[in-house]
Amino acid sequence: MLNVGMILYPGFQVLGLSMSATFEVANQFAGKDVYGITLLSEHGGMVKTSAGFCVETEAFDDRRFDTLMVLGDNVVRPASAGLVDYLVESSSMTRRVCSICTGSAALAQAGLLDNRRVTTHWEHAPDLQATYPSLRVDSDRIFINDGPIWTAAGMSACLDLSLALVENDLGHELARKVSRHLVVYHRRAGGQSQFSVMNDLDPKTDRIQAALTFARQHLKTDLNVESLAFVANMSARQFSRVFQSETGESPAKAIERLRVESARLMMETANHSIDTVSTETGFGDQERMRRAFIRITGQPPQAFRRSLRSS
Known part of the structure; x- marks a missing residue:
């Protein structure tokens, strides 16, 4: 025992x-x-x-x-x-x-x-x-x-x-x-951030929350303002304004952060190729993901993966 x-x-x-x-x-x-x-x-x-x-x-x-x-x-x-x-x-x-x-x-x-x-x-x-x-x-x-x-x-x-x-x-x-x-998400990887993008954005209304939930579940698709506004049952112009007001950032920036968070989790929990990660999280290509990683984490995905392996 x-x-x-x-x-x-x-x-x-x-x-x-x-x-x-x-x-x-x-x-x-x-x-x-x-x-x-x-x-x-x-x-x-x-x-x-x-x-x-x-x-x-x-x-x-x-x-x-x-x-x-x-x-x-x-x-x-x-x-x-x-x-x-x-x-x-x-x-x-x-x-x-x-x-x-x-x-x-x-x-x-x-x-x-x-x-x-x-x-x-x-x-x-x-x-x-x-x-x-x-x-x-x-x-x-x-x-x-x-x-x-x-x-x-x-x-x-x-x-x-x-x-x-x-x-x-x-x-x-x-x-x-x-x-x-235990009715909990299968354990978060040790390398996962203590901070969640969804919690950080913290929208005030159900409509914006619903749009963000939809986005997180459909990262591989084209998540433009029009598609998110449709989920929120709002016009694209009204959605962009309300989203910015409630979360403090644009829909495009929030989606990018969700994609980077998802990409990090994929790399932490399985040995996927960078190309596969970029495709599955909706970046479409490695270069677009690389630029997003540098903007948000300060390092490219390859460096992030090396740090995981070394730790």
Whole structure:
């Protein structure tokens, strides 16, 4: 059995506990108890969550765990001496050590992240980098695996990390079944941005939202203003004006961003050729995609793919 120890402390972000459902469902589909889950804390007993209720934990001891996970917090606070000592002592006897959100600060305090690529919640990434200069903090990643260390962004990224761990242990197909059972999109790739174009645009009306949803589902087609205006049941002129007012950018610019986001995801999740990616995401040719990538990401798609392979 792969024993998973989830490390809690007073005020930890309660969403992190949702990872236990991933391991629970993985056991169901595996047909046996692959994972065992233990909630740990420095002193054991009841530990209060960020939501105000308490959960029962077991105290740190000399038990060995396959995976240790330090959950996050809504704020960054120094880890206790007991937690730091436990991480230092346990890390050499544990296959992998993980952090969610601000839990990365505890790993850094214990010296486990020195000279590694890591991520954390985007709000706390600058402080983590400034406090620990030897780290290579990437604030635009859902999760990062660097050797035995796995770090994840904040909040819902804990589910992406737990699904990635299950896939690493039990394979892609079982992880896909788990995500489907949990009614979540099959885990976002670690390299996927913490930011979503759809969330960033945040249209105010259903008509503009419907047009954007249609666009994301039909990127391969010719998404001109007239076709989007038809979906929104508006004239092309009115649609362009309202779209700009609600999202802060033109329809053409928004579609380009959606296509770049989709192209990045294709390259992160499968080994498609650049030509295939450009066709499937509606760019039509590699040069058009290259120019869009440089405008939005600051690098061509070939450089983005090399960075994926190197990481």
